Amino acid sequence: MSRLYAPRAVFEAEHQELRASVREFLRRExxxxxxEWEDAGDIPRELWGRAGKQGFLGFGVPEEHGGPGVADYRFRLAMIEEFAKVGATSLAAGFSVHTDIVLPYLVDLAPPEQAERLLPGLATGERIGAIAMTEPGTGSDLQGIRTTARPDGDGWVLNGSKTFITNGIHADVVIVVARTSDDPAAGSRAFSLFLVEEGMPGFTRGRRLKKVGLKAQDTAELSFEEVRLGPEALLGEEGRGLHALMSHLPMERISIAVTACAGTRAALEWTIEYVHQRRAFGKEIAEFQNTQFALAEMVTELEITQAYVDEAVLRLNRGELTAVDAAKAKWWATEMHKRTVDRCVQFHGGYGFMLEYPIARAYADTRVTTIYGGSTEIMKTIIARDLLGVR
Known part of the structure; x- marks a missing residue:
């Protein structure tokens, strides 16, 4: 590997040991x-179990629930970088939703009996998790959610539909955001979180969605028709759903920023290797000043962004990363990623448009990163409101 993968100060020996284990897993499995998976549009479910046995899925899960009891996000940072190196973006996306989004909600909010029942299987990959926020008519505006949960005895009845749900086809456990009050004055307290599980009557999966990129990663529509839930299905407190979402967004968004930096680094590595192989006018593409200047620009931009993201990871570990600073990392890193991959495709020429080259798959996979997890425009709005003190 080039100096792009020189050790960084953010990592310690134990993180590099995990990196080596992940690298071997990726090589072998x-x-x-x-x-093959991209062509089939699916990743074998059994791969989750094999990853879980290696300890790659349960970060943050306490030892008493089958996890390593380690919440240090630097382990995930190392893991995501290794997945990016081999172009395993679809697999990484599914794992990230499961590990970086679903598990923290359950660890923090699930009642003891639910945690004891669900977390061990999720930590080992026996069960797969998803979160259902987006609806057909609602994207980043979570207060526009129409899925409802009405009280019924000591439980609830859930109705509505969700779309663009990562892991939607394979998920055994789905965290669903639903409206629990129709009072206009309730505001953000009108929403709650619920746990819906595979096999519950009225819970159905729609079609597997065909996407521009991340083709092997399963994404689906989900429907809930008179799904009866017990009181234990309420995750956290009634009316505190949006508060829970806001408190967990820093990890979700820093996960996307970490993935963007890792993807940028991989794209540059592939491109540096390629410009030494490709020749034009009797010399390597690497010898042209335009190539040198462009790569110098892209590497500099990556390293400056990486420094911010690495520091954000350390602040996340300390519980100090704010939603605003995570939003800065998310929009900037993903826009950089998209821009860099586009430039790297150009250096590959016609081969950059061939799916046998990882840069071509990266070009398709990267586009969605400025949209999911909150669009770039929403991230800028969050930052501006904090800066200007407006709503």
């Missing part, structure tokens, strides 16, 4: 199958 993943790298040779990526193109």
């Amino acid at each position: 993943v790298a040779a199958h990526i193109e």
Whole structure:
């Protein structure tokens, strides 16, 4: 590997040991199958179990519930970088939703009996998790959610539909955001979180959605028709759903920023290797000043962004990362990622448009990163409101 992968100060020896284990897992179980999975539009479910046995899925889950009891996000940072190196973006996306989004909600909010029942299987990959926020008519505006949960005895009845749900086809456990009050004065307290599980009557999966990129990662529509839930299905407090979402967004968004930096680094690595192979006018593309200046610009932009993201990871570990600072990392890193991959495709020429090259798959996979997890425009709005003190 080039100096792009020189050790960084953010990592310690234990993180690099995990990195080596992940690299071996990817070599043995993943790298040779990526193109096959992309063509099939699916990743074998059993791969989750194999990853779980290696301890790659349960970060943050306490030891008493089958996890390593380690919440240090630097382990995830190292893992995400290794997945990016081999172009396993679809697999990484599913794992990130499961590990970086679903598990923290359950660890923090699930009642003891639910945690004891669900977390061990999620930590080992026996169960797969998803979160259902987006609806057909509602994207980043979570207060526009129409899915409802009405009280019924000591439980609830859930009705509504969700779309663009990562892990939607394979998920055994889904965290669903639903409206629990129709009082206009309730504001953000009109929403709650619920746990819906595979096999519950009225819970159905719609079609597997065909996407521009991340083709092997399963994304689906979900429907809930008179789904009866017990009182234990309420995750956290009634009316505190949006508060829970806001408190967990820093990890979700820093996960996306970490993935963007890792993807940028991989794209540059592939491109540096390629410009030494490709020749024009009797010399390597690497010898042209335009190539040198462009790569210098992209590497500099990556390293400056990486420094901010690495520091954000350390602040996340300390519980100090704010939603605003996570929003800065998310929009900037994803826009940089998209911009860099586009430039790297240009250096590959016509081959950059061929799916047998990882840069071409990266070009398709990268586009959605400025949209999901909150669009760039929403991130800027969050930052501006904090800066100007307006709503």
